[in-house]
Amino acid sequence: xxxxxxxxxxxxxxxxxxxxxxxxxxxxxxxxxxxxxxxxxxxxxxxxxxxxxxxxxxxxxxxxxxxxxxxxxxxxxxxxxxxxxxxxxxxxxxxxxxxxxxxxxxxxxxxxxxxxxxxxxxxxxxxxxxxxxxxxxxxxxxxxxxxxxxxxxxxxxxxxxxxxxxxxxxxxxxxxxxxxxxxxxxx
Numbered sequence: 001x002x003x004x005x006x007x008x009x010x011x012x013x014x015x016x017x018x019x020x021x022x023x024x025x026x027x028x029x030x031x032x033x034x035x036x037x038x039x040x041x042x043x044x045x046x047x048x049x050x051x052x053x054x055x056x057x058x059x060x061x062x063x064x065x066x067x068x069x070x071x072x073x074x075x076x077x078x079x080x081x082x083x084x085x086x087x088x089x090x091x092x093x094x095x096x097x098x099x100x101x102x103x104x105x106x107x108x109x110x111x112x113x114x115x116x117x118x119x120x121x122x123x124x125x126x127x128x129x130x131x132x133x134x135x136x137x138x139x140x141x142x143x144x145x146x147x148x149x150x151x152x153x154x155x156x157x158x159x160x161x162x163x164x165x166x167x168x169x170x171x172x173x174x175x176x177x178x179x180x181x182x183x184x185x186x187x
Contacts, residue, residue: 002166003049006040009128012154013075014039017130020146029141033131038175041128044108046117058179060111065161065181071100076153078146087143091127101126159183
């Protein structure tokens with residue numbers, strides 16, 4: 001099974017994503033929007049995970065997450081990867097107490113690396129993926145209105161981490177919560 005660790009997002013982010021969908025509905029090209037139920041802030045994509053490793057990962061995550069206090073972020077930006085001329089990922093960006101987030105991600109990366117789940121090859125860039133754009137396609141979507149969008153910052157309290165399995169189907173990914181661990185609380 002494929003697994004990952006993430007933080008659930010505020011409902012307001014889902015509403016904002018829906019307004020971005022309306023803005024880009026006639027932008028040309030094909031944009032594949034993430035289902036609202038699948039929106040999250042990824043901390044670590046673990047990838048293929050043997051069933052025999054699930055409990056061990058769970059124990060390590062509980063230990064790390066309960067040692068970290070809750071913190072607050074804000075969703076207040078839009079952007080894309082890799083470039084606006086040929087976007088592949090549309091995202092909402094974060095600000096606020098980023099140091100506790102980076103610390104949490106680093107601790108998770110170190111612990112899982114020691115268990116045989118390698119660290120990411122690039123630096124962690126916190127964002128909420130809203131949509132994906134696949135190529136080749138006849139026309140590249142014009143995302144200028146999305147990139148220039150401004151909105152009031154959305155409060156994003158980070159108070160728990162969720163351990164997910166993910167199954168890829170032709171209709172899209174199905175995420176199942178395997179465990180939820182509150183930050184700063186002994187379980």
